[in-house]
Each structure stands twice: as C-alpha cells, then as structure tokens.
Amino acid sequence: MRFATVDFQGSPRAAIDFGSHYRVTPFQDLSEALRELDGDIAALADISEFETIDAGEAILYATTKTPHKIICLGLNFTDHVAEMLHDRPAFPTLFAKYALTLTDPYAAIIKPEASNAMDWEVEIGVVIGKPARDVSLEHALDHVAGYTVVNDVSFRDFQNRTSQFLQGKIFERTTPVGPWLVTRDEVDDANDLAMTLTVNGELMQSGRSSQMIFGIAETIVYLSRILTLEPGDLLSMGTPSGVGAGRTPQRFLVPGEVMESSVEGIGVLTNRIISTGSSTS
Numbered sequence: 001m002r003f004a005t006v007d008f009q010g011s012p013r014a015a016i017d018f019g020s021h022y023r024v025t026p027f028q029d030l031s032e033a034l035r036e037l038d039g040d041i042a043a044l045a046d047i048s049e050f051e052t053i054d055a056g057e058a059i060l061y062a063t064t065k066t067p068h069k070i071i072c073l074g075l076n077f078t079d080h081v082a083e084m085l086h087d088r089p090a091f092p093t094l095f096a097k098y099a100l101t102l103t104d105p106y107a108a109i110i111k112p113e114a115s116n117a118m119d120w121e122v123e124i125g126v127v128i129g130k131p132a133r134d135v136s137l138e139h140a141l142d143h144v145a146g147y148t149v150v151n152d153v154s155f156r157d158f159q160n161r162t163s164q165f166l167q168g169k170i171f172e173r174t175t176p177v178g179p180w181l182v183t184r185d186e187v188d189d190a191n192d193l194a195m196t197l198t199v200n201g202e203l204m205q206s207g208r209s210s211q212m213i214f215g216i217a218e219t220i221v222y223l224s225r226i227l228t229l230e231p232g233d234l235l236s237m238g239t240p241s242g243v244g245a246g247r248t249p250q251r252f253l254v255p256g257e258v259m260e261s262s263v264e265g266i267g268v269l270t271n272r273i274i275s276t277g278s279s280t281s
Contacts (some may be wrong), residue, residue, distance in 0.1 A: 255275040
C-alpha cells in the first residue's frame with residue numbers, strides 16, 4: 001500500500017493512495033496516524049470516516065510532518081566515504097534533525113543568504129511503525145512501517161565549521177520528504193534499490209542502497225540499544241557518491257535550479273531552489 005499526507009480543506013491529513021484518488025483520514029499526518037494506531041498503518045483502511053480527493057488535485061505535504069525523532073546517518077555509503085576522503089566508519093555516524101527542518105516533496109527551497117555551499121543528498125527514509133527497543137537483527141524490520149524518499153540538503157560551509165555535522169543539517173524547511181510512504185511489503189529489498197539525483201536534468205548521483213555500510217536492520221538494532229524508536233520516527237540512511245562537495249571543483253546549488261531525487265519503487269522528489277523573497281509559485 002501507499003500512503004501520503006495531503007492537503008484537505010487547508011490542513012494536512014494522512015491519506016491512502018488509491019491511484020486515481022486519495023482517501024483522507026482524521027489524522028494530521030502519517031506520523032500521528034502511526035502513533036495513534038500503535039504502528040498498524042494498514043488499520044487506516046478500516047477507518048470509516050473518509051473523504052476523497054482526486055489524485056490530480058491533491059497537494060502533498062511531507063510524508064511525516066510530526067516525527068518525534070529524525071535520525072540520520074552520515075558517511076554510510078562506501079563510495080561517498082571515499083569521495084569525502086574519510087576512513088570507513090566502525091560505527092554509524094549519527095546526527096539528528098528537527099521537524100521544522102522538513103519540507104514538502106514538491107516545495108521550493110529557499111537558499112539562505114548565510115550559506116554559499118548548499119548541497120544535495122538523495123537518501124532512503126525509513127519510517128518506524130512499531131516501537132523498537134533492544135530489538136534483534138532477525139526482527140528489526142518488523143518495526144518498519146515503510147519507506148519514503150529524503151533529500152538531506154546540506155550546508156557544507158556550516159557543516160564543516162566544527163567536527164559535529166548538526167549546524168549544516170538543520171536549516172528550516174530545507175529537507176524534502178515524500179511523496180509517499182510505501183509499505184515494507186511493497187519493496188522487495190530496500191537494501192538494494194537504485195538511487196539517483198539530477199540538477200536541471202544533469203545526473204549528479206547514481207548508486208544503489210546495497211552500498212550502505214550499515215543496513216536498515218543493522219541500524220535499527222544499533223539505535224534501539226541507545227533509545228526507543230517510536231511509531232512515526234524517521235531514519236535517513238545516508239547518500240551515495242556524487243554530492244557537490246565531493247566534486248572537483250566543488251559544485252553547489254543556486255537559485256533557479258531544480259533537483260529531482262529518486263529512489264527505485266518509492267518515489268521522486270522535485271524541488272526548485274529559490275532566493276529569499278522569491279515567489280514559490
């Protein structure tokens with residue numbers, strides 16, 4: 001099944017995607033729905049209070065607008081580690097984002113005046129379904145509700161000011177997520193999916209999730225030793241090579257450019273870069 005968070009009468013609502021139309025539920029987004037339904041996203045189909053929206057008229061919001069936690073992996077693809085001239089990590093390199101960092105799958109993204117090193121990173125997003133604490137590798141994927149697409153837009157000049165990534169990763173409304181949550185049963189192997197990113201149609205990133213150093217189940221096990229992963233939490237699994245900071249010369253985003261971030265079988269994000277004060281239409 002596919003789910004989305006759509007606009008309904010001016011407010012976000014979790015919805016089921018039926019191809020030609022969306023059936024809208026009472027929940028404000030998929031994170032809230034998962035929390036309220038104890039991670040059983042399929043239970044949305046049993047809720048009787050539905051409205052419908054034609055797919056051609058639907059406005060999609062970030063799949064998860066209200067996650068309690070957003071945990072990201074840096075340096076998690078072998079080729080990306082090499083292009084950034086780092087050593088292969090022995091443990092997952094973790095940083096966090098905040099809900100205000102997220103934006104919608106087709107939203108314009110403002111290039112902040114403070115940064116001149118705005119970069120792209122196509123990633124697989126993992127949305128947690130059931131709570132996960134001290135889980136085994138065998139059962140780790142049982143805690144996954146589904147997958148989405150993330151573009152971890154990064155501001156390298158801020159990121160590289162210290163050894164901690166955080167400040168380069170949390171500019172508000174710069175991380176698009178969506179367009180859908182695709183349930184785990186619809187994806188044969190999330191650890192081996194094609195991932196691409198283009199800028200103005202030029203291919204910048206092309207890789208496969210099989211290049212991940214720490215796979216999805218392994219990451220869930222590791223994180224669950226540290227904290228409880230809750231329904232609606234979002235994990236972003238890292239990016240393959242081809243980022244702007246890894247090029248010679250380096251190449252960063254400027255207003256007017258359009259990114260398309262694609263993960264096989266899950267979806268495509270399309271985001272235009274604009275300047276402060278520009279129209280988003």
